[in-house]
Amino acid sequence: MTRELIMVKIRARDTERQPILNVTEIFHGKIVDVTHDSMVIELTGHQDKLDAFLDLLQGMRSWSWQERELPVCPEELPM
Numbered sequence: 001m002t003r004e005l006i007m008v009k010i011r012a013r014d015t016e017r018q019p020i021l022n023v024t025e026i027f028h029g030k031i032v033d034v035t036h037d038s039m040v041i042e043l044t045g046h047q048d049k050l051d052a053f054l055d056l057l058q059g060m061r062s063w064s065w066q067e068r069e070l071p072v073c074p075e076e077l078p079m
Contacts, residue, residue, distance in 0.1 A: 006050050007032070008041045010057065019060060027053045 012020055017039065024031060024041050027049065033040035043053055 002046070003044050004047060004050060005042070005044045006054075008043070008054070008057070010039050010041065011037060012039050013037060020057070023053070023056055023060070029053070 010020060020039065027043055029041050029043040031039060032042045043050060
């Protein structure tokens with residue numbers, strides 16, 4: 001039986017942390033460091049579990065980024 005360990009540093013403001021904490025808890029990860037703009041998460045398990053965790057985090061970051069970057073005025077919409 002093989003297990004792997006990853007440590008992931010994520011850029012996250014305090015308002016973005018709760019969803020990341022929730023996902024980390026579901027995957028039985030551990031927060032090992034927090035600064036004002038980042039977090040470090042430790043996670044162990046089989047490669048499939050680690051890949052699923054990383055895919056989920058990337059999806060969350062992509063969604064958050066797109067949400068912030070949406071134009072707010074019709075004049076800003078690309079033609």
